[in-house]
């Protein structure tokens with residue numbers, strides 16, 4: 736199994752996972768042309784992707800899903816609530832409704848969705864496994880729940896939201912209402928919350944930890960790396976960063 740990011744942050748998200756002959760995206764926040772351009776960097780074309788797993792209906796995650804699915808014949812898997820909250824009803828797209836707590840197979844990849852607290856209709860995040868390795872992905876969650884901790888235990892790789900630094904958010908230029916939303920229970924994880932989650936999960940098999948969905952205004956890569964590396968007792972630069980423009984390159988499990 737290997738994984739890479741095409742971009743991560745409030746202007747668009749897409750994480751690519753490959754196992755056996757199967758390639759799936761988690762989210763597609765970029766339109767067809769931009770998606771093709773970003774996939775090219777990883778040595779792929781859009782036709783190499785089989786399916787997209789959608790976490791929730793916010794545009795940075797779903798913005799390119801249906802346009803890409805129509806153009807490239809991708810299957811789309813999403814919860815009932817996420818589809819219901821979309822302006823696009825998914826007509827002419829191979830759409831599969833998933834249960835937020837029920838595992839399923841997509842080709843060679845076992846997909847284990849789990850519900851998260853976020854201000855969307857029926858948001859989920861995903862643990863992906865190939866029978867040998869486990870990749871846990873978590874962005875867009877307002878707080879850490881015991882169920883999230885249980886789902887992300889014993890992973891070989893974790894991609895974890897480090898959306899903001901609480902102090903930078905508080906002192907930053909965002910309007911009060913937006914600050915309350917982002918920092919609230921159904922908003923986004925800050926560096927300290929991500930570190931707390933990391934401290935609660937089994938870490939003995941962890942080979943990759945990548946901080947994701949960083950706010951360009953209210954966080955810095957160094958602060959996210961500092962928070963997560965303190966838990967692992969590792970060098971800060973061992974913690975990867977998923978950036979908005981570049982994502983990150985393939986990582987092998």
Ligand SMILES: [Zn+2]
Pocket residue numbers: 744745748793795796875948
């Ligand atoms: Zn988001």
Ligand SMILES: [Zn+2]
Pocket residue numbers: 791793853855875
């Ligand atoms: Zn969101």
